[in-house]
Amino acid sequence: MAWTKIMITGAYAQEMARYNQWQNSQLSAFLQDLTPEELAKDRSAFFGSIMGTASHLLWGNWIWISRFDQGDGPGGGIPESVSLCADLAEWLPLCKTVDARISNWAGSLEEDLLTGEFTWFSAAKEADVTLPYAQCVIHMFNHQTHHRGQLHQMLTETGSAAPVSDLVFMPKEV
Template identity: 50%
Template sequence: MISPDYVLTMARYNAWQNRQLRGALERMTDAALRQDRGVFFRSIFETVNHLLWADQIWMARLDGGKAPKGGVPESPRFQPTLAAWSAERFRTDGRILHWAEALKPDDLKGALKWHSGVLKADVSKPKGLCVAHMFNHQTHHRGQVHGMVTAAKETAPVSDLAFMPDSGPWL
């Protein structure tokens, strides 16, 4: 389904997007970040918090490391401030990159098993599908944030994968 090269490209893309996003968010006021904008997680800040929390949940499942506390309902309040979010985002992106750099093709085969707090049930899905979902989930919520940042009349990050620096020979 997917390869270690794909995973590494997407991990690099995730880190690049979050570096740009961090800069955009730092230019905004706290009130603008927390303003209810009518999206599922209400605000820019709550959406990026949920995304950070979700990345840590998926990484705990994939690398066996530490998982964040709480569930989806608590995820919008995962970090209390932009500075705390920024530091944790940087660490998490490093964790994803480190994991992706060490992947072998066999690491993406077989089933990933976990207990879903959302479903309140044990789940088993193909590992490759779960990894693809993690990156898709990131892109989905960053797209929401991009729209909210643009609507707030701020400059949103360049999001095209084809324009990622050092994106490789596939261009």
């Protein structure tokens, strides 16, 4: 199978890791303004509640960074991802830890890795999957944005303001 040549750089990964930290920092502040009941309320989203979606977002970040840096992963699969964290008190420090891990990985990412293939075991497919490394990196960051968009919608439904998500408005220092 021939892959479409995907070209990204380590600088791209570093910028997106910075964006991820900025977004999760803002998201954390908005989530802390909600009651536990608002966080747990089923909102008919794909992962149910705000807390379920935030847990899945964190699980996705953790599973992908564990694949990239060969460190510890979250365990479980997509169905268990919604219950990764019982509450916000558990989610907040774990999110910071995983975000730091993503930033550290991006900061040390070797450019030659981005031109090769990446193989991992996918529990969702119950098989090894091989794709271009760059595509997997892009996927990790795109997955984050997708689920933060869902969280943005659910936050606005609570009457809350929601984080500024425009990449072009990210502060120079995060």
